[in-house]
Amino acid sequence: MSQKTTTEPPKEKAYRKLYTSKLLRETMTLHILSTKTASQNGRLVWVTSGFPVEIPVAFDTVAAYPEQYGAIVGSEKCGPLLCGFAEELGFSQELCSYARSSIGSVKKPEQSPLTGLPIPQALLACNNICGTVLGWYEAVSEMTGAPVYLVDTPPLEGDQPPHHLAYVKSNLEGLITFMSETFNQPYDEEKLLQVADLSNTAVNLWTKSLEACKNKPSPLNCADRFLSMAPIVALRGTQQAIDFYQAFYGEVKERVKQGLGAIREERVRLLWDNIPPWFTIYNFFNTLAKKGVVFPADSYTHAWSANIPRGEALESIAQVYSKIWLNKGLSAKIDKMCNLIKDYELDGFVLFSVRSCKRYSLGQMVTKEVITRRTGVPGVIIEGDMVDSQQYNEAQAETRVDALLEMIL
Amino acid sequence: MVKQSNYGIGIDVGSTTTKAVLIDSTGKVRARYLLATGASAKKSIQRCLDELVSQSKQDLSGITMISTGYGRSQANFVSKSVTEITCHGIGIHSLNKEIQTLIDVGGQDSKVIRIGSNGRPTDFELNDKCSAGTGRFLEVMAQVLEIPIQELGSLALKAKSPSVISSTCTVFAESEVIGRIGAGDTPANIAAGIHKAMAAKIATLSQRVGVVKPVAVTGGVALNPGFRFYLAKQLQTELWVPDEPQYTGALGAALLAIDTHE
Numbered sequence A: 001m002s003q004k005t006t007t008e009p010p011k012e013k014a015y016r017k018l019y020t021s022k023l024l025r026e027t028m029t030l031h032i033l034s035t036k037t038a039s040q041n042g043r044l045v046w047v048t049s050g051f052p053v054e055i056p057v058a059f060d061t062v063a064a065y066p067e068q069y070g071a072i073v074g075s076e077k078c079g080p081l082l083c084g085f086a087e088e089l090g091f092s093q094e095l096c097s098y099a100r101s102s103i104g105s106v107k108k109p110e111q112s113p114l115t116g117l118p119i120p121q122a123l124l125a126c127n128n129i130c131g132t133v134l135g136w137y138e139a140v141s142e143m144t145g146a147p148v149y150l151v152d153t154p155p156l157e158g159d160q161p162p163h164h165l166a167y168v169k170s171n172l173e174g175l176i177t178f179m180s181e182t183f184n185q186p187y188d189e190e191k192l193l194q195v196a197d198l199s200n201t202a203v204n205l206w207t208k209s210l211e212a213c214k215n216k217p218s219p220l221n222c223a224d225r226f227l228s229m230a231p232i233v234a235l236r237g238t239q240q241a242i243d244f245y246q247a248f249y250g251e252v253k254e255r256v257k258q259g260l261g262a263i264r265e266e267r268v269r270l271l272w273d274n275i276p277p278w279f280t281i282y283n284f285f286n287t288l289a290k291k292g293v294v295f296p297a298d299s300y301t302h303a304w305s306a307n308i309p310r311g312e313a314l315e316s317i318a319q320v321y322s323k324i325w326l327n328k329g330l331s332a333k334i335d336k337m338c339n340l341i342k343d344y345e346l347d348g349f350v351l352f353s354v355r356s357c358k359r360y361s362l363g364q365m366v367t368k369e370v371i372t373r374r375t376g377v378p379g380v381i382i383e384g385d386m387v388d389s390q391q392y393n394e395a396q397a398e399t400r401v402d403a404l405l406e407m408i409l
Numbered sequence B: 001m002v003k004q005s006n007y008g009i010g011i012d013v014g015s016t017t018t019k020a021v022l023i024d025s026t027g028k029v030r031a032r033y034l035l036a037t038g039a040s041a042k043k044s045i046q047r048c049l050d051e052l053v054s055q056s057k058q059d060l061s062g063i064t065m066i067s068t069g070y071g072r073s074q075a076n077f078v079s080k081s082v083t084e085i086t087c088h089g090i091g092i093h094s095l096n097k098e099i100q101t102l103i104d105v106g107g108q109d110s111k112v113i114r115i116g117s118n119g120r121p122t123d124f125e126l127n128d129k130c131s132a133g134t135g136r137f138l139e140v141m142a143q144v145l146e147i148p149i150q151e152l153g154s155l156a157l158k159a160k161s162p163s164v165i166s167s168t169c170t171v172f173a174e175s176e177v178i179g180r181i182g183a184g185d186t187p188a189n190i191a192a193g194i195h196k197a198m199a200a201k202i203a204t205l206s207q208r209v210g211v212v213k214p215v216a217v218t219g220g221v222a223l224n225p226g227f228r229f230y231l232a233k234q235l236q237t238e239l240w241v242p243d244e245p246q247y248t249g250a251l252g253a254a255l256l257a258i259d260t261h262e
């Protein structure tokens, strides 16, 4: 006869926490502290996520990422408040919520998480992700007095023609002059090549970690990747990024070796497209984890996986940063997503239509049709935003994803 | 009362109405009920269940129940919740196996579903963000015209030359209708224009999924002859409508309940 126990064993969570998340927190906290010191020392730059950050790093400046700050604002659930500050200044609700929350935090740092990003000495924008960044940085420039430099990368379809490469390279030469003058330091090509090497090492470790998700069960879920990508965005070109990704990839390999998945019971494997809704990231992915749904791949975190080829430094950088997906048009993105579905053996896909980010979300209806036609797997579009939670309705998103699961299971 | 374990109940908790269906294991409907969801979904669910008991004279305890619709999680005593997408697919397939595309227009949402071979959806589009293309659009317009909503559709069929209502947005269309009244258009012509605008909106939603024939229409708005006429014209196809189109989702849920039970 079985004996009745009085204490129930603790219920196992549907997902497994990464032990390197502690190191991640430490790495990013140190980075935030270093941006504060850099600002005080007159060596802080703000950069956009697709900016060739190796150049400012080679000039011994520290880079802060307003988009990453936007993710913090979203996670802290104060998006509507900070966006509201920017709207009070006359910015439209249609403007990207990363831009709105960033402008809002510059206006009222005392009411913003971490009292906002430290004041920069230069604002470095690259429009390979979107055109919004220029207007956004100009607005911040008006408020802080920091000058803006734009690296202009005209959209690219297919291979890069020589005149395109030459044009982007000339923009980088302009950047070198701008950095030398602003920070009173000469350009050192050898140093830039060293930084590029460090960047490549971290990118390789990151890419290997992502590719390990081809395993079944997948060692990482969407939220794991979205959080652990912080150093590849903010610390590319530094030893700190390499140190973190060595430990991170180590944990990923260990999980694969032991057959441990990111979630306890993997039943359905899906692809995620776009930035996540930061304000509900855990809730969203962990609720699905309880239903056995894992996302071994997404179109977003794979964006930081290009290596800077050895050669003439500026030319190599011009090549890599012109060719990021967002700058290459819809068909390149669709091809990439179809390949991810095949390579990672996924059963379906979720396209998150982000109200803020027209550049990333445009064309999702056609994308959905084409992906299903090519791969045979079903998908859904859910609507919302990454920071502005007022644009997201949980029940509507849930109905769509549940209907997708009912089609698959 | 006789207790039946081989029965199934489907409850469709929609934003406007709650529907419940009791079926036996052959799929025959034994009882059904519909009422306005109102402020409390829980209360309307209970009312529906009470009605099923009194109509069927069955003890419902122990019968498998599945809930669906936007308020499906409110019915916390059911064995399972299934989305309205799947339930409508299963429901329409049981009524007519030929149907390839289902257009469901409810009080506050509309959906288009491609039906797979076993009734399971293979693709869908949902409009639950905007009242354009839903029953609510017609209600607002009927109020402006001061005509009971039940008469709006048949009035539209009497039109000689439908008014042009170019906007499918409820707010903009409302001011257009007021403008048409001011310009002296007849109520019938205006009613026709309203249904044409509504049909255009639904057709756009349908095109996203692809309109494969034969096409069925369900939901409360399917009872409106004016809407059926203009939608058929817009999609250039005949439309099949079940006898009681509002119950399709609840029926699908009840059929799934029988499956679960078996």
Ligand code: SF4
Pocket: A067, A096, A097, A098, A099, A129, A130, A131, A132, A133, A356, A357, A358, A359, A360
């Ligand atoms: S619009 Fe999109 S790409 Fe541009 S900054 Fe905002 S989120 Fe990034």
